[in-house]
Structure formats: C-alpha cells, structure tokens
Amino acid sequence: MSASSDPNCIFCKIAAGQIPARKVFEDEHLIAFHDINPWAPVHVLIVPRQHIVSLAEVGEEHAELMGRMMVLAPRLMRELGVSNGFRTLINTGKDGLQEVMHLHMHVIGGPRPWAKG
Numbered sequence: 001m002s003a004s005s006d007p008n009c010i011f012c013k014i015a016a017g018q019i020p021a022r023k024v025f026e027d028e029h030l031i032a033f034h035d036i037n038p039w040a041p042v043h044v045l046i047v048p049r050q051h052i053v054s055l056a057e058v059g060e061e062h063a064e065l066m067g068r069m070m071v072l073a074p075r076l077m078r079e080l081g082v083s084n085g086f087r088t089l090i091n092t093g094k095d096g097l098q099e100v101m102h103l104h105m106h107v108i109g110g111p112r113p114w115a116k117g
C-alpha cells in the first residue's frame with residue numbers, strides 16, 4: 001500500500017500546490033500539467049494525487065484510477081487543440097527510464113514538422 005503522499009516527491013509537491021506547474025486539469029483524483037521539458041508542442045503529464053511509485057506498484061484497487069488517467073488523455077488533447085493524434089507513454093522503473101518516482105503518464109501531441117508524413 002502506497003502512502004498517499006511523500007514529502008520529498010516533486011509531483012506530490014506539485015499536487016499540493018507547493019511548487020508551481022502549468023496546470024491544465026485537476027480534480028480530487030488527478031492533476032495534469034505541462035512537462036517542464038517538452039518533447040513536442042503539447043506535452044502534458046497526467047498524475048494521480050496519490051503517491052504511487054510506478055506502474056509496477058499498481059494493483060486491482062487502482063483500476064478505476066488508471067481508467068480515469070486514460071479517459072483524461074483524449075479530453076485534454078481535444079481541449080489543447082491537438083487534432084492529428086498523440087502518444088501516451090508510461091515509463092516504469094530504472095530499465096523503463098523512469099526518472100520521477102511517482103506514477104505519471106506522458107501525453108504528447110501537436111504538429112511536428114520534423115516528423116515523417
């Protein structure tokens with residue numbers, strides 16, 4: 001069972017409003033904000049308020065929360081004007097290249113002139 005928040009965790013601090021972020025959504029379950037180092041014109045992170053370390057710690061009890069994260073992704077892309085598709089990505093653990101150890105989903109979209117097609 002994860003603690004609901006970790007005082008040393010950067011995403012817990014953003015969720016608590018203790019450090020700033022360019023928020024695009026928040027409710028009692030989730031917060032979403034622009035990535036500080038975007039890979040594309042639109043790059044947001046969808047983050048549960050609860051401090052869950054990674055996708056590897058997710059269990060049956062998180063099924064509804066994980067569904068909320070997935071449902072929020074297309075809604076945010078619509079609201080942010082992304083109309084030609086987007087990527088969703090969850091890095092998990094050391095070999096999964098996860099840097100911030102609080103579960104989050106990258107949602108990445110917007111026109112990329114350098115991309116194929």
Ligand code: 5GP
Pocket residue numbers: 010021022033034035036037038045090091097098099100101
């Ligand atoms: P990971 O590799 O853990 O999946 O990605 C973590 C992401 O969080 C990175 O894309 C990084 O730019 C972003 N990030 C790290 N610290 C901050 C922060 O303080 N504010 C915001 N907005 N994004 C952050």
Ligand code: ZN
Pocket residue numbers: 005006009010011012013050051052101102
């Ligand atoms: Zn946290």
